Amino acid sequence: MTIVGPAVVGGAEVLTPDALAFVADLHRRFGADRDRILADRVRRRAEIAGAGRLDFLPDTADVRAADWRVAPAPADLCDRRVEITGPTDRKMTINALNSGAQVWLADFEDATAPTWANVVGGQLNLTDAIERRIEFTSAEGKQYRLTGDQLPAIVVRPRGWHLDERHLLVDGAPAVGAFVDFGLYFFHNARRLIAAGSGPYFYLPKLEGHREARLWNDVFRYAQQALDIPTGTIRATVLIETITAAFEMDEILYELREHASGLNAGRWDYLFSIIKTFRDAGSGFVLPDRNSVTMTAPMMRSYTDLLVATCHRRGAVAMGGMAAFIPNRREPETTRAALAKVRADKEREAGDGFDGSWVAHPGLVAVCREVFDAVLGDRPNQVGRQREDVKVTADDLLDIASTPGAVTETGLRNNIAVGLRYVEAWLRGTGAVAIFNLMEDAATAEISRSQVWQWVRTGTVLDTDAVVTVDLVRGLIAEEIAALRAELGEQRFAASRYEVAREVFEEVALGTSYVDFLTLPAYRLLDD
Known part of the structure; x- marks a missing residue:
């Protein structure tokens, strides 16, 4: 060994x-x-x-x-x-x-x-x-x-x-x-x-x-x-x-x-x-x-x-x-x-x-x-x-159709916000992260990015009548990154790993092939 x-x-x-x-x-x-x-x-x-x-x-x-x-x-x-x-x-x-x-x-x-x-x-x-x-x-x-x-x-x-x-x-x-x-x-x-x-x-x-x-x-x-x-x-x-x-x-x-x-x-x-x-x-x-x-x-x-x-x-x-x-x-x-x-x-x-x-x-x-x-x-x-x-x-056990609720723009934005924040913290070595008053871990981040991937592939329609597409998601990711940059300030944002987190999130949420676990590509970039 x-x-x-x-x-x-x-x-x-x-x-x-x-x-x-x-x-x-x-x-x-x-x-x-x-x-x-x-x-x-x-x-x-x-x-x-x-x-x-x-x-x-x-x-x-x-x-x-x-x-x-x-x-x-x-x-x-x-x-x-x-x-x-x-x-x-x-x-x-x-x-x-x-x-x-x-x-x-x-x-x-x-x-x-x-x-x-x-x-x-x-x-x-x-x-x-x-x-x-x-x-x-x-x-x-x-x-x-x-x-x-x-x-x-x-x-x-x-x-x-x-x-x-x-x-x-x-x-x-x-x-x-x-x-x-x-x-x-x-x-x-x-x-x-x-x-x-x-x-x-x-x-x-x-x-x-x-x-x-x-x-x-x-x-x-x-x-x-x-x-x-x-x-x-x-x-x-x-x-x-x-x-x-x-x-x-x-x-x-x-x-x-x-x-x-x-x-x-x-x-x-x-x-x-x-x-x-x-x-x-x-x-x-x-x-x-x-x-x-x-x-x-x-x-x-x-x-x-x-x-x-x-x-x-x-x-x-x-x-x-x-x-x-x-x-x-x-x-x-x-x-x-x-x-x-x-x-x-x-x-x-x-x-x-x-x-x-x-x-x-x-x-x-x-x-x-x-x-x-x-x-x-x-x-x-x-x-x-x-x-x-x-x-x-x-x-x-497979009665998915009876699950109440809708696919909304708010839900899509939340998936993107949670996914980016969690992956960024994970890349810095933190695996349990408090985000929006919830303890997020790899499992909850997996739901977020997997829903985005599936909604894009199925052309899911949001409550706003917009269809979830790759371009729509990329635009919302860009908005979230801009909001984080404004919230943190240029110096703190530059010291973060948000740009790398965006690359990882886009790979696992928008890639042509589905990645089985987001931690697999993220592990290659994990900061020791």
């Missing part, structure tokens, strides 16, 4: 010879399987779009019909009523662990721009947090340190299968990013976590089916064997955030049953996946403005109901989706209205049987906890609540 990244804080502690050898071993053993998965995704996507159709798999009907359950959850993953998510930078690590949530999702994926400093520093921060020695002093002199006796369980989200790590080469090729994130964390911390009464827990992102879950299970088995850790110590929660995975929830849990602890309704990536999968399948698959697609839309209700019913039937927890609002003290009326929406969203989830939910900001922990406390009381979860009333069909 060759390190080609620059010297960064934490390198000596994280990039030890034994840890790198472990990562290289994972890459050599399972890298070809990862490559086959990526190739299969391309082939299957083309078949689905061509048919305009998806269905439950006939060859796994026996798995769906059989009576089986996942392994019992460890003690610190039984009560997950509030989970806070965020990147693994030092300040966020401390704030998340002090938030009062039951779980912290330490995110190396959508909330992290994978600069080498972020990748290595995030690993160091996690180890320092587990050892309770993490501290941070801001440029203004404010000090941050852990305050509670009982910290949230840490669940790490490694990068998806599609991302490589250019700063580590195995036999001359970039290492699989997922193996880097998983391998370094597991190697350094598995025994530490077990000694502390916890364990190595993971969130698995962007899986498109049960065969991808099978690969992770193979990786888990091998990693535990290689480090002499009992099989089943690792626990994984799978984000059901692709439309294909929604048709394979039972099968995904079955493949991971010795390591599975639950499923999560990854709502933003799920919308992105619907657009991406059916992007060229015709106007019948066009969604309205992203901000108008709520969890009460028929297809989203079917998706979440099926997730809860599947999890509880299999003895797994069902985790609700992200509350992305960021409280703003300077806008009390906006904050009050948004908190009311967050409360209503969490009340719907708790009432539907979810066992907990996500928030993106410490200021939302109390609201989420209050809602789930009212439903759960002293119980750690409501896994025992079987949703036998749920009867979801393929048509229900």
Whole structure:
């Protein structure tokens, strides 16, 4: 293995010879399987779009019909009523662990721009947090340190299968990013976590089916064997955030049953996946403005109901989706209205049987906890609540046409504004960005640019009667760039990466060929 990244804080502690050898071993053993998965995704996507159709798999009907359950959850993953998510930078690590949530999702994926400093520093921060020695002093002199006796369980989200790590080469090729994130964390911390009464827990992102879950299970088995850790110590929660995975929830849990602890309704990536999968399948698959697609839309209700019913039937927890609002003290009326929406969203989830939910900001922990406390009381979860009333069909999951809302000029402008702002911040190394009082990450930016791409290709008509064309979008991008230049001033604008962000956004939103993930071309330009 060759390190080609620059010297960064934490390198000596994280990039030890034994840890790198472990990562290289994972890459050599399972890298070809990862490559086959990526190739299969391309082939299957083309078949689905061509048919305009998806269905439950006939060859796994026996798995769906059989009576089986996942392994019992460890003690610190039984009560997950509030989970806070965020990147693994030092300040966020401390704030998340002090938030009062039951779980912290330490995110190396959508909330992290994978600069080498972020990748290595995030690993160091996690180890320092587990050892309770993490501290941070801001440029203004404010000090941050852990305050509670009982910290949230840490669940790490490694990068998806599609991302490589250019700063580590195995036999001359970039290492699989997922193996880097998983391998370094597991190697350094598995025994530490077990000694502390916890364990190595993971969130698995962007899986498109049960065969991808099978690969992770193979990786888990091998990693535990290689480090002499009992099989089943690792626990994984799978984000059901692709439309294909929604048709394979039972099968995904079955493949991971010795390591599975639950499923999560990854709502933003799920919308992105619907657009991406059916992007060229015709106007019948066009969604309205992203901000108008709520969890009460028929297809989203079917998706979440099926997730809860599947999890509880299999003895797994069902985790609700992200509350992305960021409280703003300077806008009390906006904050009050948004908190009311967050409360209503969490009340719907708790009432539907979810066992907990996500928030993106410490200021939302109390609201989420209050809602789930009212439903759960002293119980750690409501896994025992079987949703036998749920009867979801393929048509229900694909009922895109019944989604209320319209495609508007305001929505188009918002997609452009969010996309440009997010990509610019990502290129500077920030993966979770507060924009217009919402926490935006790679998933929400993917929705924004994918909608623009699809609206152009389908000639979608806006509420103004204008047709979405390449020229219209380029003109609106130019207007947004001009507004940003005026807002920032020439000096600050020149120091930003907005011109590069415009190039990336136009490539992924207006290119002739659809780019599967905006982070792929952006990664080549990421500022180390």
